[in-house]
Amino acid sequence: MKKWALAASIAAVACAAPAPKQDLAAGYDIVIYPAQAVVTMTGEDKTAEAVAVSADRIVAVGSLEELRRDLPSARVNPVFEDKTIVPGLIDPHIHVVLGSLQYNLPITPPWPMATPHGMKAGLPNRAAFLQALSELVEAAGPSEPIVAYGYHNLVHGDLHRADLDAIAPDQPLIVWHYSSHDFYLNSAAINAAGFTPDMAEQFHGVDLDADGALTGRIYEDAAMLVVQAFAGVILTPENVTAGFNGFSSMLRQAGVTTTAELGYGMFGWEMEAANIRANWGSPQQAGYHLYLIPEHRALERAFGDGKVQAVLDMASGNTDTAAPILPRVKFFTDGAFYSQTMRLSPPGYLSGQSEGSEGLWVAGPDGIVPAIQPYWDADLGVNIHSNGDAAQGATLEALAMLREGDDGPANSFVIEHGGLFSEEQVELAGQLGARLSAASHYVFYMANEYAGPLGDVRAKWISPLGALTEAGVPVAVHSDAPLAPPHPLRAAGVHVTRATREGSTYEAGMALSRYEAMEAITLDAAMALGLEAEIGSIATGKRADFTILGANPLDMPGAEWEHIPVWGVVLDGEPRPLKNKGSLQGE
Structure with a gap:
């Protein structure tokens, strides 16, 4: 089994208790990193002074005095003593x-x-x-x-x-x-x-x-x-290589430690695998962890009735893969937010290139459950592209039907993008245990442009992240890069402010608190990938992936988050400073 396939499968181990400190650290050096603040994301009032790492695992979190007392053989590395350590930032949906x-x-x-x-x-x-x-x-x-x-x-x-x-x-x-x-x-x-x-x-x-x-x-x-x-x-290979290298640079500059391709196989398994092998290589080479989530239609074309077993074999490592495959599958309910093909409730689009239509279904109300059910029965997680309010209605109805058959632990079900909800759909999403990985940029780039095509009533519910959080829905935010830069601090910060590109504020009542916004790019982002047992917070037993910042986002206005300096990351326990401390644009 490949090392990264094993890492991907860790997420499937239910409720595994963290190993004792002495077991985690056995045979390895222990390094204590004191910091100006260690933002653990284990509770709003939970911060620490230092974190102890052995190999690629966190072995202790607390005050520097406590860690020195409990780990007398550990060495103290003060490299981050004037910086803030946060859980490794996650962009849970890129292409x-x-x-x-x-x-x-x-x-x-x-x-x-x-x-x-x-x-x-x-x-x-x-x-x-x-x-x-x-x-x-x-x-x-x-x-x-x-x-x-x-x-x-x-x-x-x-x-x-x-x-x-x-x-x-x-x-x-x-x-x-x-x-x-x-x-x-x-x-x-x-x-x-x-x-x-x-x-x-x-x-x-x-x-x-x-x-x-x-x-x-x-x-x-x-x-x-x-x-x-x-x-x-x-598809010119030299262009793909140049673009891949640039993409990787942007991820590193933004302090991303984990990201996921949401739609693996759509361009063809062989082409995508060859490019990932050639240009990504491994976390150690790239500087971040890349996971892959296969897309249902691509699986069906390639494997037919064997599609579910194909995912299981890839996720377990029985099938060799270019990067770790998560035990999850990507689906589509409707079309795109930006191009006005997401599926709307009547009267549909009031203006724009889709005026007079209600947008497009991909699976549609009658196709969602039949598409998901075989994977669901194999306990695989679901990530489903669902944008318009009519799409949310069909997606949530499908989830209710799938939940009716649950006789064990509920499968993870993540709505991807979630461009538009109704008030009733927000409440239903919470009741059904849905999760959301939201496109971070719809409000910033398009809310004002979309208000006309949607009409006043629907336009109020573009990316209603605050309401969803209040309803109990774990909310992550993603870039969907290249649609927005893969910069989690920027992505989260705009949902603290609900800022638009024109300089206005859009439906400020739907904003996230600073802590909720940090959850959206750490723990809740890990949940969107089914990796919350492995990453997303700084806790004993989890992987030692951190992002090292020049300031604590929780002490700063959301509008300033994208300007917080990124020193680099700790990846699998190894400090990796940025070689080029450029801006998020890769300059």
Whole structure:
């Protein structure tokens, strides 16, 4: 069994009691790290002066005097004595392969976007976006396909193939929506790919105009057709490697010790595994732990009726994997928040590119339980993409049905993103024991833009994290990088303030307290991955993963969290200072 497969399986050991100090430390040196503060995340009033580490485990937490008395053979390392030690920061939902692809493409974002190469200026309106596309075409070779990432319809306006034809009449031009769920192609790209209107009969996500012609928008189920058709540009190995290295740099600069790919297999098992092996390697090489959660449809395509056993074999280490597979599976209820394909209650979208529709189902109300049930019966955890309020209704109804059959420990069930709830759905999520891993950036980037398409009543319930916490739902926050930078302190800080990019505050009553926000990137983030027995707090027996900060976030306003200096991390008990103490943009 691989070392990291064994580590991943630890989460499945129920209620294992921490080993005694002497057992944990047997045969190893013990190092005591005093600090200005040790934020344990074991209770709001629980802080310490020092933590003792032996090999990759925490052996004691308390005052420096206590630790010296109880561990007389330990040595004291004062390297962190003027700093704050917090549990290793966790970004529980990224797309490492997708992000690697997109970070190395030309980027045309609707707002300033952090990238491995620094901040990319936002294009705040349609004219600026179309001008940027024109400049990309002028700079490119005369016939090579051009793929640009970052368009957003609510900022840049609707996009039709005719708009792209005016910029590139003879050269394939492909625009990738900021959400990653939609592509927009000019006529040359449509012809090069061999796309026809007949595709609409086979795939949901092929947009036709009133005359039955392709508009150029290819999205959701059909989006992978674009990736396949232009793999020579999108999947170029050297671009993926460069993007992966940049992505890793951003994670390290932000003090991340654990992250997870939420959708492993969607681009193909062999391609993703090869890139992870080549570019991530191991925690010791990369500087952070990477876990993988397989996606249900990818499992079904590859393994058919053997899909559940395939996950069990990967998670246990019986099948060799590029990184540890968690005993969990990713599902989808509906479409994307950003591209207005999340499923809404009537009357649906009031404006924008989905005006007049209610958005899209992926599994849909009748498909969720049949998809999950075989994995559920094998005691595997669930992470389910569910964005719109209609989607939350279907997802929670499915959870209620699954819970009816429970005759043992309840399976972990995590709603991913959770862009929109109703008041009643918030209460139901708490009653059913759901967990939430929320997209940290919907309020900051899009709340004001989305208020019109949603209408006043629904818009109040965009990412209602404070209400969910009050209802007893453990709430984590994630970046969904590259949609937002993989910077947990920034992600959590904006939910203390409920700040927007325009400088306003959105539904301040839905804010988190500072302690709740720290839970969202430590213990509750560990719960979203089923790893709370292993990481997420500083407690005896847990893995010695810490993030070392220049100040204590609990003593600072949320607006300042993203500016707290990161010294580096302690990973598996080993101090790892940042080699380049740049900003979160990787500068």
